[in-house]
Amino acid sequence: MSGPDSRRIAEGPLADVDDWESVHVPAKTTFRDYREDVRPGVREFYRLNHERQTLAFVRAKRAQYLPKSQRLMGIWEAMEFLNTLVDDSDPDTELSQIEHLMQTAEAIRADGHPRWFVLTGLIHDLGKVLCLFGEPQWAVVGDTFPVGCRYSDKVVFREFFAANPDFAVPEYQTPCGIYAEGCGLDRVHLSWGHDEYLYHVVRDYLPDEGLAMIRYHSFYAAHREGEYQRLMNERDREMLEWVRTFNPYDLYSKGHERPDVRALTPYYQELIAEFFPERLAW
Numbered sequence: 590m591s592g593p594d595s596r597r598i599a600e601g602p603l604a605d606v607d608d609w610e611s612v613h614v615p616a617k618t619t620f621r622d623y624r625e626d627v628r629p630g631v632r633e634f635y636r637l638n639h640e641r642q643t644l645a646f647v648r649a650k651r652a653q654y655l656p657k658s659q660r661l662m663g664i665w666e667a668m669e670f671l672n673t674l675v676d677d678s679d680p681d682t683e684l685s686q687i688e689h690l691m692q693t694a695e696a697i698r699a700d701g702h703p704r705w706f707v708l709t710g711l712i713h714d715l716g717k718v719l720c721l722f723g724e725p726q727w728a729v730v731g732d733t734f735p736v737g738c739r740y741s742d743k744v745v746f747r748e749f750f751a752a753n754p755d756f757a758v759p760e761y762q763t764p765c766g767i768y769a770e771g772c773g774l775d776r777v778h779l780s781w782g783h784d785e786y787l788y789h790v791v792r793d794y795l796p797d798e799g800l801a802m803i804r805y806h807s808f809y810a811a812h813r814e815g816e817y818q819r820l821m822n823e824r825d826r827e828m829l830e831w832v833r834t835f836n837p838y839d840l841y842s843k844g845h846e847r848p849d850v851r852a853l854t855p856y857y858q859e860l861i862a863e864f865f866p867e868r869l870a871w
């Protein structure tokens with residue numbers, strides 16, 4: 590099914606499409622700045638991401654993908670499709686996409702969380718199929734941040750925003766930019782990527798808490814640093830607590846034991862069927 594011909598590498602400087610997250614995993618021994626600790630390609634990845642994620646780009650991608658006219662596909666099918674995405678990195682040490690998803694879900698399940706939470710862990714990265722639709726890495730992964738307003742100092746590699754054309758637009762560089770204070774994150778355009786895309790694909794099928802985990806899991810400036818309060822409403826603050834609960838399962842489950850995908854498949858197929866129709870529009 591996924592023979593060598595169907596395998597695709599995401600276009601961009603990252604050897605592994607998840608390497609950008611290394612900036613958020615603190616060094617185990619002594620404190621080191623993330624700029625010195627990153628894996629190869631990560632800096633260049635953020636340079637491209639911060640330079641090219643403009644408000645106009647985000648609007649164009651929303652217009653392209655939110656009608657969900659790419660294909661009809663079930664959740665399990667999307668997992669297998671995503672697994673055809675391979676990395677340049679060492680296959681003996683790095684997890685496949687399905688392994689990362691199952692490992693995240695298994696860690697959530699082991700802590701006794703509800704079924705919708707386990708399922709959220711299982712699917713949270715499926716928006717990365719954008720890579721298979723031909724989108725470059727900088728338009729699929731990486732920290733997300735609001736566009737159309739001032740960039741927080743707490744966004745990683747903030748200095749690269751100087752090359753973003755929006756940086757020269759005064760209207761986009763006030764604290765609230767094009768948004769009204771307290772308007773709520775739902776009205777704010779975040780940089781385009783796998784988080785926002787998957788949110789729109791699954792929004793009818795999961796509770797709000799799970800949807801927030803999917804939509805904001807890469808929005809580190811908000812869920813880790815507490816930035817962008819001005820744009821939020823009370824509901825956002827509540828939901829970000831759930832994103833914080835989710836984040837360690839995503840970030841720290843990596844590198845633990847490989848999940849037994851074959852053995853776990855029936856359990857997860859049943860869980861998917863409990864919440865999702867056979868096919869969804871992507």
Ligand SMILES: [Fe+2]
Pocket residue numbers: 713714783806807
């Ligand atoms: Fe992700």
Ligand SMILES: [Fe+2]
Pocket residue numbers: 689713714839
């Ligand atoms: Fe993830």
